[in-house]
Amino acid sequence: MPLSDHAQPTSVATLIHDVQRGLYGPDPETLSVVGAFWIRQSTQFPGTQQKYRNYYLLLRVGAAFGACCVERDQLDSAVAEELSGQPVSTLLKDERLAVRIAALDAYLNAVLPHRDDARATPMMLPSGTPPVRAVARDEAIVGLLKLQTAQRVGLIGVVNPLVKAIQQQGAICLPCDFNMAHTQDGLIVNQDMQPILEQADVLIVTGMTLSNGSFDQILAAARRRAIPLIVYAQTGSGIVPRFLGHGVTAISAEPFPFSQFSADPTPIYLYRSQGHESSI
Structure with a gap:
């Protein structure tokens, strides 16, 4: 469902406040976490040198999961034992x-x-190996974009296939990531996102910006500079759509189970704000 006139959050904190006020549904006091999970996972595709390491906190409420990917030492794994x-x-x-x-x-x-969200276009990732499913997912994210030649694209949270896809459209990739020094094709990865927020013509970021606290700053920069912001979200797949049309231009939302945790078809949901359906 689209945001109501009384629920247009300006930050994660205001969204939490609105949820606590009941603007999005039942009082959160009436819903409990029935399961809490800690997952430590790594991925390295055949023929590549890049190893991705991920650490997830997952919480289940009713029939749904909430996910937060964190840095290695951000949370103790025992946290899952205390939250259910x-x-x-x-x-x-x-x-x-x-x-x-x-x-x-x-x-x-x-x-x-x-x-149930009329703004979301569902897409089933195919069954198959991790590379097959990852390529399908990344192609869907790229499908949200129609970049212009020489556009500068800030990529905050580096995924190498997205770097390649940005370059294939003739755009210039400005990568930023805490955990990577170079992209697979040798681009230097900046660890300071501030210059990128000021230089980029388009921003593409991961939902992990929610878990490291940088999402609000990115959102504010996109609004201030009136530039497109695209989010590919495993972390916060249910959160980011609340900002669609209010700073966020497009979203690839992937609720749990994520593509890397299943070989069977699983859905992702693609969102575009009005006025940006065909191009960025």
Whole structure:
């Protein structure tokens, strides 16, 4: 469902506040986390040198999951043992950002599922090997874009196939990532996103910007400079659509189970704000 006139969040904190006020559905005090999971995962595709390491906190509320990918030492894995049985309202006030993000994502995925959102276009990733499914996912993300030659694209959270896809459209990739020094084809990866926020003509970011606290700054920069912001979200797949048309231009939302955790067909949901259906 689209945002109401009374629910147009300007930040993650205001979104949490609006959820607590009941603007998105039932009182979060009435919903509890029935399962909490900690996942440590790595991926390295055949014939490549890049190893991706991911650490996830997953919370289940009813039939839905909330996900937050974190840095290696951001949370102790024992956190999963303490969170089940807690009301969502309690976890939305937790001092740990990652817990708040996972709880918010679980709540929104439970009360506003993508399948009921008229703005979302579902796409089933094919069954198959991890590379097959990853390529299909990345092609869907690229399908949200129609870049112009020599456009500068800030890529915050580097995925090598996206670097290649940006370059294939004639655009210039400005990569930024805390955990990578070079892209697969040798581009230097900046660890400071601030110059990229000021130089880029388009921003493409991962949902992990929610878990490291940089999403609000990125959102504010996109609004201030009036540039497109595209988010590919495993973390926060239920959160980011609340900002669609209010700073976020397009989204590839992938709720759990993620493509790397299944060989069977699984859905992703593609969103575009009005006025940006055909081009960026």
